[in-house]
Amino acid sequence: MRRPRLRLHGRSTGWRAGVNLRPMTKTEPKRDTWLAVKRGLRLTCPACGKGRIMAGYLRQAEGCSNCGERTGDIRADDGPAWATILLVGHLISPFFFVFANPDASAGFVPFLVIATIVIVATMLLLPRMKGLFVGLIWASRAGETGPV
Secondary structure (H helix, E strand, C coil): CCCCCEEECCEEEECCCCCCCCCCCCCCCCCCHHHHHHHHHCCECCCCCCCECECCCCCECCECCCCCCECCCCCCCCHHHHHHHHHHHHHHHHHHHHCCCCCHHHHHHHHHHHHHHHHHHHHHHHHHHHHHHHHHHHHHCCCCCCCC
16 A cells, blocks of 8 residues: 655655654754854853853753853753763773783772772763753754744
């Protein structure tokens, strides 16, 4: 049995047409993804680059104090934690080979050094990764709903 074709604004979209199609009547300005990522890494508003995106260590501000752009409802979920683990793991793994020693009693000091580096790197990177993800989500307009 053949599936019916959908037609939106005179264009044939086939049976794979998405549910979340936006109407073509409203043109929205394109947001610069790389600029939003850079601003997110600096923990500033992805729209203006001046206001703070975070109200605490990992708590997002409801909106920008400078331009009023609402970023508090953007949910980054587990993306920042995943990216932080990925980065810290790749940065720290060479130290395991440097400090590798067959003597078990000599492993305590290298363990303390590596554990300290992991904790400090994680504490520094986690908020920046959250800012990066919030900037990416803001730039892609993911989660925004328009009139259907």
